[in-house]
Amino acid sequence: MFFESEGLDHQGYCFRPPSEAYSILFQATLGCSHNKCTFCNAFKYKRFAIKDMGIWEKDMAFAEKYCKRQKRLFVMDGDALIMPMRKWEWLLGNIRQRLPWVERVAVYGNAKGVALKSDEELARLRGMGLSLIYYGIESGHPDVLKDIRKGADPEKLVEQARRLKKAGFALSVTVILGLAGREKEKSYGHAVETGRVLSAVDPDYVGALSLMLAEDAPIYERVRSGELVLPEGVDFVQELGLMFAHTQLSNGWFMANHASNYLTIKAHLPEDREPTMRRIAAALNGRIALRDEWMRAL
Numbered sequence: 001m002f003f004e005s006e007g008l009d010h011q012g013y014c015f016r017p018p019s020e021a022y023s024i025l026f027q028a029t030l031g032c033s034h035n036k037c038t039f040c041n042a043f044k045y046k047r048f049a050i051k052d053m054g055i056w057e058k059d060m061a062f063a064e065k066y067c068k069r070q071k072r073l074f075v076m077d078g079d080a081l082i083m084p085m086r087k088w089e090w091l092l093g094n095i096r097q098r099l100p101w102v103e104r105v106a107v108y109g110n111a112k113g114v115a116l117k118s119d120e121e122l123a124r125l126r127g128m129g130l131s132l133i134y135y136g137i138e139s140g141h142p143d144v145l146k147d148i149r150k151g152a153d154p155e156k157l158v159e160q161a162r163r164l165k166k167a168g169f170a171l172s173v174t175v176i177l178g179l180a181g182r183e184k185e186k187s188y189g190h191a192v193e194t195g196r197v198l199s200a201v202d203p204d205y206v207g208a209l210s211l212m213l214a215e216d217a218p219i220y221e222r223v224r225s226g227e228l229v230l231p232e233g234v235d236f237v238q239e240l241g242l243m244f245a246h247t248q249l250s251n252g253w254f255m256a257n258h259a260s261n262y263l264t265i266k267a268h269l270p271e272d273r274e275p276t277m278r279r280i281a282a283a284l285n286g287r288i289a290l291r292d293e294w295m296r297a298l
């Protein structure tokens with residue numbers, strides 16, 4: 001979800017998860033250090049950088065004065081977890097001292113950013129107050145991960161996510177329906193392998209999004225040339241059903257309540273498995289209407 005705002009220093013289009021809508025949005029970095037995922041146009045026009053400390057200080061002073069009602073803080077942009085420890089120490093130390101009412105600090109992270117931190121450093125970040133990591137998995141299928149240039153294979157995604165969990169972070173992961181295209185066999189593989197990876201990670205939250213095509217995202221060219229045929233509404237729901245059926249969480253939410261989805265589901269696993277499978281089946285049988293195309297948005 002992107003926005004532009006006044007007050008805190010926000011450069012260019014900014015993105016945050018829907019659940020951070022009321023958070024203090026502290027833009028510590030610009031862009032994404034990876035910036036290669038083919039479905040993502042979020043930071044195409046921004047070069048990755050850590051913002052000047054003078055701007056950090058001004059933003060902290062602004063938050064100290066004007067953000068007293070906001071109990072959550074989200075550190076932007078796309079993979080700010082990758083910042084060096086001395087930057088995190090400044091940021092988390094200042095949040096603790098100057099914004100003591102903030103109860104939750106969250107950030108986007110990817111496998112590369114996690115791999116660059118030792119277990120000890122992750123534990124230190126957790127101890128200093130960073131508590132929730134939004135972690136992009138997108139797919140559990142090695143071919144799909146290669147195609148979308150995620151920069152990590154399934155094993156690396158699982159390994160780094162588990163390190164986050166071991167350090168005590170709450171983990172919210174995203175997966176993207178439709179990434180393998182419409183072809184039955186590929187869609188099946190994407191759904192099943194993603195369910196397998198989700199089960200291995202066992203996160204606190206899973207957010208399933210449906211692929212929406214942006215003309216300036218590299219994947220657009222594959223679609224335009226006919227190399228990748230996108231699924232249609234009911235195909236997305238079929239894929240969602242398969243992925244859900246192959247996902248075992250010990251105590252976590254599986255949600256497909258993003259505006260891009262054709263069918264909304266919100267299930268706490270393991271107990272909501274059966275009713276959710278019935279809901280998906282009802283949608284596939286036409287007994288529950290899918291969201292109209294014009295209503296889908298990011």
Ligand code: SF4
Pocket residue numbers: 032033034035036037040041042043078079110136
């Ligand atoms: S890591 Fe995230 S922000 Fe960066 S290019 Fe990939 S999807 Fe986009």
